[in-house]
Amino acid sequence: AIAVTHTASLVGDDAAYDALFDRLGIRRVHSLPELLDTLAVLGTLGPLGGSRLVSLSCSGGEAAMVADRSRGRGLSFPPFAPDHADQVASALEGRVAVTNPLDYHTFIWGDEARLTGCFKAALGADGPQSTPAPFDAALLVLDFPADGLDRSRWWPTLDAFSEACAATSTPGVVAASLAENLPEEARARSAKLGLAACGDIDTALSALEAAAVWGEQTGNPMSLPDQPNEAGPGCTALPEYESKRRLGAAGVAVPAGGPVPAGEAAAAADRLGYPVVVKTVDAVHKTDTDGVVVGIEDPEEVAAAARRLAGDNETVMVESCVTGAVAELLVSVRSAPPVGMLLTIGAGGTLAELLDDTVSLLLPASADDVRQALRGLRIWPMLAGHRGRPAAAVEAVVGVIDALGALVRDDRSIIEIEINPLIVTNEAAVAADALMLLAEPPGHG
Numbered sequence: 001a002i003a004v005t006h007t008a009s010l011v012g013d014d015a016a017y018d019a020l021f022d023r024l025g026i027r028r029v030h031s032l033p034e035l036l037d038t039l040a041v042l043g044t045l046g047p048l049g050g051s052r053l054v055s056l057s058c059s060g061g062e063a064a065m066v067a068d069r070s071r072g073r074g075l076s077f078p079p080f081a082p083d084h085a086d087q088v089a090s091a092l093e094g095r096v097a098v099t100n101p102l103d104y105h106t107f108i109w110g111d112e113a114r115l116t117g118c119f120k121a122a123l124g125a126d127g128p129q130s131t132p133a134p135f136d137a138a139l140l141v142l143d144f145p146a147d148g149l150d151r152s153r154w155w156p157t158l159d160a161f162s163e164a165c166a167a168t169s170t171p172g173v174v175a176a177s178l179a180e181n182l183p184e185e186a187r188a189r190s191a192k193l194g195l196a197a198c199g200d201i202d203t204a205l206s207a208l209e210a211a212a213v214w215g216e217q218t219g220n221p222m223s224l225p226d227q228p229n230e231a232g233p234g235c236t237a238l239p240e241y242e243s244k245r246r247l248g249a250a251g252v253a254v255p256a257g258g259p260v261p262a263g264e265a266a267a268a269a270d271r272l273g274y275p276v277v278v279k280t281v282d283a284v285h286k287t288d289t290d291g292v293v294v295g296i297e298d299p300e301e302v303a304a305a306a307r308r309l310a311g312d313n314e315t316v317m318v319e320s321c322v323t324g325a326v327a328e329l330l331v332s333v334r335s336a337p338p339v340g341m342l343l344t345i346g347a348g349g350t351l352a353e354l355l356d357d358t359v360s361l362l363l364p365a366s367a368d369d370v371r372q373a374l375r376g377l378r379i380w381p382m383l384a385g386h387r388g389r390p391a392a393a394v395e396a397v398v399g400v401i402d403a404l405g406a407l408v409r410d411d412r413s414i415i416e417i418e419i420n421p422l423i424v425t426n427e428a429a430v431a432a433d434a435l436m437l438l439a440e441p442p443g444h445g
Contacts, residue, residue, distance in 0.1 A: 015344070015360040016336035023225060023362055025217040027210040033179065034206050037198040041207035044196035045171040047215035050136040051075045053208060054122055055101035056161070057141035058109060062177060062201075063101035066141065069201050073209050077101055084124060084134060091121040112156035119164035136215075137171040137208055138164075141201065143181035151185075158186065162193035171211075172196070175204035225340030225362035229412045232439035239281060241317060243417070243436035251403040252419075253396075253430045257319030265306035266299035268318040274298070277432075278305040279317040295321055322430045326392040327382045328421035329429075333363065333404045335415040341408055343401065345370070347379045348421040355379070363405045370398045383424065396429035397422070413438045 021028050029035045051074055055066040067077065077100045080088060085098040091114075092098075096105050102122055108114040120126070124134040140161045144154050158174065165172035172195045176182035179199030190197040198204035238246075244254040259281055260268045269276045280291035293305040306316045330348030333341055343365055346358030359373040374380060374394060385391035400422060408414050416437040423432045 013336060015358075016339040016342045016362070019342060019360045019362045020225065020339050024222060025214065027213065029206065031203075033199050034203045037203035038207040038210050041173060041196040041198065041204075041211055042214065044191070044194070045137065045173070045211055047218050048136045048171060048208070048211040049133075049215055051209070051212040051216075052078050052134070052136045053139055054135040054137075055139045055141065056104060056119060056122060057101065058104055058106050058157075059141075060103045062141040062143075063099075063103040065177065065201055066101045066139065066205070070205055073205055074212060075205060075209055078134075080122075081134070087121045087126050088118070091118045110153040110156055112160050115157055115160035116163050119160050120167055123164050123168040123170045125164065125168050133168065133170065135170060136212065137173065139204060139208065140172065140174045141177065142174055142186075143176045143178070144183055144186055146180075147183065151183075154186075155189070158189060158193070158195075162190075162195055165195065173198060173204050173208060175199070175201050177201060223364070226364055226409065228335040228337045228340050229408060229415050230439060231335055231337070231415050234440040235415055235437045236440055238436045238438060240279070240434060241281070243434040244431060246407070246436060247403075247417075247419070247431055247434055250407040252400050253428055254434075255319040255322055255430060255432060257317065259315050259317050262306040262310035262314050262316050265316055265318050266303045269296070269299060269302040272318065272320050275321040275323070276302060277317075277319045277321045278302055278309060279319070280309040280311060281313070281315050281317055282311040322423040322425070322432055324425040324427075325423045326385075326390060326426055327379055327424050328432075329397065329424060330358070330418070330420040331397075331401060331404065331422050332416065332418040332420075333408050334417075341405075343405070345373050345397075345401070346377065348419075352420060363408070365401070365405065367398050367402070370401050390426040392424040393427050393429055394424075396427075397424055400429050400431070415439050 018028065027038060029038055053075055055063060055077060057063050070077065079100055080098055088098045092104060095107065096103065104118050108118060123138055142154065142157055144151055161172060174190045174195050175198040177200065182197060182199055187197040198207055241259050248254045257268065257272055265278060274297050275295045278293045278296060291309060296302050296305060309316050328349035330346045330352050332344045336342040339362065341363040342360055343363055344358050344360045346352065347355040357378045359376045361369055361373055371394065374383060374397065383392040383394055404417055408417065414436060418435045419431040421432050423430050
């Protein structure tokens, strides 16, 4: 029965474990090389003070790869401050465009003194002692020749990087573009120099992200998630109007209106004021079955819609139409045993499955947690006021989620609540459609 919701088709059980791991500071990896390199970085560097990185390589292609592969990660490559950039440019004789990631070119290749000067300048060795370090860690991309070839001109780069990291107390990571380009000899030498070594750029970035998250969470109190509500032998889906009645009692804004006999639909619309929405009371996903008519402006259209949508019980829903939408969201809370109560926030409405834009976290979730989750959605620019348009009432969304959390804690029979869409205007967040699933007690039926 739980598969009737949009959330069930968008968010699997794996999302609950992801949310649990995020909450507990557990890093999830997706390959054995990533596991080993992450352990190497965490064991060598420990937690980082932040996520600001500088990347050093002698190739524009490698610099571009670092920039591209870091997208979507919780890492940043901030530009050099003007005075800092001047120091780096001076170390490179004004022959290089100073950017981060930095391509320091090959004209100083093999010259350990010049390489050391370049790397020290990049890591801020010449900056004022009173200012904080410009970067939380440094990444050196270094591809060694194959076995049997002369590697003598590569070791000065590694040694220079080590000296610069030591002089600036900057944690350092060495990585190759491909794992086969970082021989065991280079890994061993990096370890002796106090550097962490990773097989490739992706595993290095993943490991650095893990170290940054570890640093961010160090000292923060850890809270366990709420226990999941027990599903029982089965579940019952409440009608939309009953789901909304419970939501309204919990403090969630819902449209005015409700179920009425089909013959009284026009009169109900007149009392509510136009425009109105007329819905069937039978279907779950009404837009999929042509079971809803939105934005009706006159009583004759209401009566015609009611005649078409009335089921065997000759009843329809007539509600005020929510206008002024900035965005439509999907918001749900569902029991995800054995992990907890999983909150999912995402793009909603008829395009929910198509956009597949969701974020999940476990209850209890603070207001800041919810705001951060909203900012992680691809549709966040719409909520924030894209191109000068009115911003959505984000705090109203936060309030809805807080009310849902309280509702499932107070009523342990609720195993899922889904609001889709939650229509967000610049003043309010209104549950335009809702579904609630209740656990059936033992012996039911």
